[in-house]
Amino acid sequence: MSHSKLAGIFNKDEKKVDWHDKALWFVRHKRDLSVHEVKGWEELRNLGHGIKAHTLSHLDVYLEQFEANALKNGVQVHWAANGDEHNQIVHGILKENHAKKVVKSKSMLTEECHLNPFLEANDIEVIDTDLGERIVQLAKEQPSHIVLPAIHKNKLEVDELFQEHLGTKPCNGDPQYLTGEARKHLREKFIHADAAITGVNFAIAENGGFVVCTNEGNADMGAHLAAVHIACMGVEKIIPKQEHLGVFLRLLARSATGQPITTYSSHFRKPRKDTKMHIVIVDNGRSEQLSRPDFRASLHCIRCGACMNTCPIYRRSGGHSYDATIPGPIGSILSPGKDLTKYSTLPFASTLCGSCSDVCPVKIDIHTQLYKWRQIIGKETPQPFIKKKSMAAMGKIFSKPSLYGKVGAVAHWALRTLPKSLINSWPNIWGKTRDLPVGHKQSFDQWYKERENNKKDDQK
Ligand code: SF4
Structure with missing residues (x-):
């Protein structure tokens, strides 16, 4: 379904549109207050942009350096060309370790590869342990935001969901009670998990270590209790040096939620005694995006979600209207690269106001790239007859x-x-x-x- 049709469904509930809009604008405002406190914020953004551009132009070198160092640290490294390979590799590791119960901390890559349904079909229980992710998992929905996965749900909806799935008492959406119950439920899952899967925010080439950022500590809980830790990362997560973390960690948390730093920035380097650590490095279309000069910079993205929080279209149409793993402005650049016809309406879900580019911590020219996709889509995909004819006519009129x-x-x-x-x-x-x-x-x-x-x- 097109973005506008799906947005139309979300727009039917005007009250929801209103608080969704306000809630995200509140986060955007927090981001503004937080970044204005940092002297040299623009220099920090330039630095982030420069490090990413340099890394992507030497991607092979840094990935191989990372692999060599991770192997030295006793980590097993796997390479996956696409989502299917990624899922097979993860399943293979779980099978080898007789793991039937898995806890997973937030990872958009595993969403992108549809890992959960794949593992469930293979008789493995996967529990998302980020609270927002667990909420959408119980609701059998996709995350609607990359940092705030359940932002489309209000507390009364969560109350009902928990009553149905966790057996909680009706509480009129009392957040404290609901979080307490979620914590009890998740603790049980952590304690009995055979394996933990985490995402990777930054992988450091010079030492083979990696960092996972969470606000709930769920990645640590999973990885420190289970005997097997599988970390899944896209190739673009690599950074050359440990010292670069100082740039990205500051950019990420402030842009995402206005916090000076995420509550947990967990550093992993080697497996604990008697445990195993695996890293799965995934391409899944990233090399192809890298080969498109106009869209290469979209791989700089550090998944902060700021472009979503500021986007007037995203705020009023909801993340599910994009029908893609990554919604919002950056998703509207990444998705057409994967399937131009399926996602042909996404680059048009923008006012091209440029607010996304203004807040992006790594200075991706988001609105310019959206405009470029429009030009390609106009030429390469079937357009509605009326639109095609009226645009051709308008072109003639505007030129005379x-x-x-x-x-x-x-x-x-x-x-x-x-x-x-x-x-x-x-x-x-x-x-x-x-x-x-x-x-x-x-x-x-x-x-x-x-x-x-x-x-x-x-x-x-
Ligand atoms: S494109 Fe920029 S603003 Fe949007 S999620 Fe990525 S890093 Fe954040």
Whole structure:
């Protein structure tokens, strides 16, 4: 389904749209307050951008360096070309270790590879341990935001969900009670887990270590209790040096939630005594994106979610309207790279206001890339007949000032005199959700010329 149709479904609940919008704007505002406290924030962003650009242009070198160091540390390293390979590798490790119960901390990569349904189909229990992720898992939904996966659900909905699945008492959405119950439920799962899966925020080439950032400590709980730790990372998570963490950790937390640092920045380097540690390095379309000069910088993304929090479209259409693992502005750049036809409507889900690029901690030119996708999609995918014809006609009109003036006069006349029902009839797709202004009797051009003439007359 197109983005606009799915957004239409979300928009039916006006109250929800309102608090969704406000909740995300609140996070954006917190981000602003937090970054304004950092002297040299722009320099930090430039540095983040530069390190990422350098790393991506030497990706092979740094990935191999990381592998060699991780192997030296006693970590087993696996390479997956795509999601299927990733899932097979993870399943193979679990099978080898007779693991039937798995706890997973938030990892958008495993969402992207659809790991949960794959493992469940192979008779393995997977429990998402990030609270927001657990909520959407119980609701059998996808995360709607990369940092706030259940932001589309209010506390009353969570109350009902927990009553149904965790047997809690009705509490009118009392957050303290609900979090306490979730904690009890998850502790049980942590204690009995055979293996833990985590994502990776940053993998350090020079020492083979990696860092996982959470606010709930769930990655640590899982990885420190289970006998097997599997960390899954996209190839773009690599950074050259430990000292670069100082740049990215500061950028990430402030941009994501306005915190100076995430509550837990857990550093992993080697397996504990009598345990195993595996790293699965996944491509899944990233090399292809790297090969597109116009879109290469999208791989700089450190998954802070700031572009979603600020986007007027995302805030009012909800993450599920993107029908993709990564929603919002950055998702609308990454998804068409995977399937141009399926995700052809996403780059159009933007006002191109540029707010996403302004807040992006690693200075990705998000709105420029969205605009570039539009040009490609217009040429390479089937467009609705009316849109195609009307855009071609508009192109001709806009390129000839005299024609533009004449058509404008007719349009203003029509907007002044014709009934709204006719103006907003079916060929006018815009009219479904927008009221066009009342037409003017005089065009800007006529008004300007008249003013200049009056000025001349006054000077005489
Ligand atoms: S594109 Fe930038 S703002 Fe958006 S999630 Fe990635 S790093 Fe954050």
